[in-house]
Amino acid sequence: MPRNPGMTDEVIIKLYKSGMSFKEMGPIVGLSDRAIRGVMYKHEILMNREQYSGQPRKHKVNEGYFKVWTHEMAWVLGLFVTDGHVNKQFHSIYFSQKDERILKLIAKYMDADYVLSATGPTKTTPTLIINSKEIKKDLEMLGIISNKSLSVPFPNVPEEYLASFVRGVIDGDGWVQKTGYVMNVTSGSQDFAAGLLTVFQSWQLRSELTITVSPAGNPIYRIWVKGKYELPKLAEILYTNATTDNFIFYKRQRMSQRIDY
Missing domain, CATH: 1.10.10 (Arc Repressor Mutant, subunit A)
Incomplete structure (x- = not known):
């Protein structure tokens, strides 16, 4: 073989x-x-x-991390919805992020051992491994399962933590124009896209949803916020409960560059 x-x-x-x-x-x-x-x-x-024998090695982790809502948990959940993966066969979940600083912060928040999957010729993005049956079950309760990209729902996030969750989503799958006029989030799930659009609309942001089709024939949903004054407004919402480091720095800078401090 x-x-x-x-x-x-x-x-x-x-x-x-x-x-x-x-x-x-x-x-x-x-x-x-x-x-x-x-x-x-x-x-x-x-x-x-x-x-x-077939069971992933057990690593240290806070098994109840996704049971209690906090701003940090909501942010991590937003990242996982966009940049995470649930192993269908084993009790493992994975976070993938180009910015390894973010993975280290996730591990810190989850009180988890910092264990990365090996990289190789076809896998270059750092990936944090979390082995936990309980965490996998809690994510399933939130509607987050394996092969989630086309079907993940918008989770029922308490209003208090919604901005932190959306910040995680944007840190995971958001694109922010350098000039700070346009931001979008890409998703393969219609339900998730519709839920995120509803949130932006509830924040009275100039937002819209567009649909394209991938080469494989799957719909691609993009949720947009556009406008010189809209992104600073979004930034003020997103970063109200952020700490000094739980966000992607350049995305905050691009969205916030026109805020009059």
Whole structure:
């Protein structure tokens, strides 16, 4: 059974040390459990019995993180809805972010071990791994399941934490024009897009929803806020309850550049 391209011993070991089980690694590296175990033996890597039996290694995490609403939790949830992934087969969730500072902050908020998935030729974006059956269940209660991109609903977020949640959404999948006149969020879910549009409208922002079609034939929804004075207004809403660092810096700067302090 040949290895998949780019799957060197070093990459395989990194995948294992990231917390993935042999069963999870198999399709990625193109090797059987026995062959993967052989790589570990070859390099004298200490193995976790549960991990090679098919269960992801348990890492430290606050199991009840998504049970209690806070501004930090709402922001993390917004990031997860846009940049997260639920493993269908295992009790694992993943956050992907180009800005690794954000992943470290998520791990800090969730009281979680900072464990990143290995990168490779086709996977360059840093990805934080959280292994927890309870957290996966709590996300499902919020409507966030595996393969969520086309069907995720807009969660029932308490009004008090709505701005923090939307800030997370924009940090995850938002685009802000350099000049600060236009912002949009892209989603594959009609329900989520409609929910976000309703929020922007409730904030009395000049907003609209457009629809295009992907090469695969799936609809792509973009929720827009446009206007010289609209983005500063949005920024004042979004960053009211932000700390000094729980946001993407350049997005805040672009939205806030016309605020008269």
